[in-house]
Amino acid sequence: MTAPRLLDVAAAAGVSRATASRVLAGTPRNVDPDLARRVEEAARRLGYRTNHSARALRTGTTGTVGVVVPSLANPYFVQLADAIAQQVRAAGGQLVVSDAANSPTIEAEQIETLLGGRVDGLLVVPVSAAASGAAVRAAAKRAPVVLFDRWARGSGTVAVTLDNAAAMRLLLDHLDALGRHRIALVAADQASSSGAERLAAFTAARGADATTVLLPSFTTDAGRTAGRRIAERRAEVDAVVCGADVLAVGLVSTLQRSAVPVPGEIAVTGFDDTEMLELLDPPITSIRHPLADMAERALALLQGPAADRTEQVERFAPQLVVRASTDADAHA
Amino acid sequence: MTAPRLLDVAAAAGVSRATASRVLAGTPRNVDPDLARRVEEAARRLGYRTNHSARALRTGTTGTVGVVVPSLANPYFVQLADAIAQQVRAAGGQLVVSDAANSPTIEAEQIETLLGGRVDGLLVVPVSAAASGAAVRAAAKRAPVVLFDRWARGSGTVAVTLDNAAAMRLLLDHLDALGRHRIALVAADQASSSGAERLAAFTAARGADATTVLLPSFTTDAGRTAGRRIAERRAEVDAVVCGADVLAVGLVSTLQRSAVPVPGEIAVTGFDDTEMLELLDPPITSIRHPLADMAERALALLQGPAADRTEQVERFAPQLVVRASTDADAHA
DNA sequence: GAGCCGTGGGAGATCGATCTCCCACACTGT
């Protein structure tokens, strides 16, 4: 009743464990085709599965990549993890996803757990630009680590991110072209590099006295709070740029309940282009990340030489996706 | 530069590997407090981490539970995975989540991969009541497997699910009490046990000639298709029960664009009580699963004796969550 | 026909932590 081992397969096929291993693991070594067939046949008949722990112990490699995201409650990170999973699976590996619950402490624990010999390398979307650096740096000394979508100061490793400044320019230019010039920013989570960069790019473009609403976290609830504040100041504003889709969702919902027409009176944009945006009324204009390209690059860096992982930030070009929330004809 | 091993810690502390292991793994054996301190001190100083593969190989246990869900694109399954993760983590374990991409074939592969010695037990939310059974049965012979949220025929193992019939009765009674009697069902994915049970319960209550819209899958896009069909038949209907929240979201969005007031003309209910429902306008009435209780029970079955895992279905009581989409005063 | 070489296959070591003995030593009671 116990699981069959390689030894059992070898015995059934009348060969040694070494030969059975060569056949089943595909070691680069010629084996008599007839013996190979016998081994494969025996393995199938016995229902043999190679023991992952034993192989990992011997080879020192697990074929698994880990990714730690700030929170799976944010659908953007689900999409992000999925994009990575597809790349990993295409390369014959497996992906393990961990949730840091938006806490640098839990993030450090998750990194610690995964590095206990469970993964060959780690992608991290750091919770905080300041507070995540130390744990990442420590991890990067023990295994390949690449930051994804966000960077962290003092991480000691490379980051594959979006060009947030370019993205902000795309949004502002789009709104300006529509004749919307009184633009407010709803920004959240300045502790993260993406939150901070988006805020900085907005301020750089519109000046420090432009209307901004700062919120602690990227959640829909924060978006609703922002909605109330913007509704109060509706006279000063004809467009709102949100630092994340989840914010835009909460914002639009609250504006509509406050009888502020979107986009009639106020145009709204999101950030991240999560799938849910198309389903809202109105669908929301947003910024799309080239996640597949970013994932491919991040995995290449992870598996490549350590010398390519010096602390620096690689930025990928964003893409503007226009939807009804910034309709050209709606401006009063 | 190579990672420190237990041997190194033992040497640094001046004890044998056995003693070091007893201290660090917490084996039930008294060790001189002074030695224990020396070992822990040495481990900390060297930055020792126990090698997961080696421990797993020796003990035959990984401390990891796997869960295979139909699709992480459906936020309900993200919530479900999260509820399980919390329970697992509280018990000191780790959870690995796999996505079956709504395909029984991929589902079988994921199960196969996870069972290669990576997990101690597996929770599966089967894609299909008919097509998932075989793979689950095979898996259940090799490791503890418990079905979650859905069951599969011929699985050979226990399932922890919601009482879908009771949930449907809660919804129908609620709508009846509001004076809505011309109720339509939007059902999807009859291949899954939950889809089939919800449809069956509706038909049992309202008769086979009640309005039903059948869709292939639980997606928002399917919900929009349903919205168009319902809008065409608006004269025959004053309430729509959706078999999943994602359907309700797409449906409401489409009804509103077709100028059908919700809940003014048509009340709408969802199913699963995902978090996004509160953010819509109107927020949607739904059915809440007692996920924490279900997860706790499922894990207890997973770790308990195999005799408790005979093929049967355990059902948990649903809870009705009333929101504005079935507002009592809105009925024309 | 003797020595070489290339090729396929097997015996045994190995990865690192844990577990099973078994031993040494101190302490107790008679």
Added chain:
DNA sequence: ACAGTGTGGGAGATCGATCTCCCACGGCTC
């Protein structure tokens, strides 16, 4: 003083797959 008892600690075996040798054998050259 000695046998009995209990307690802490160490040597070596073990988990299962892979890797490193090394051997056997058939074909080759000269």
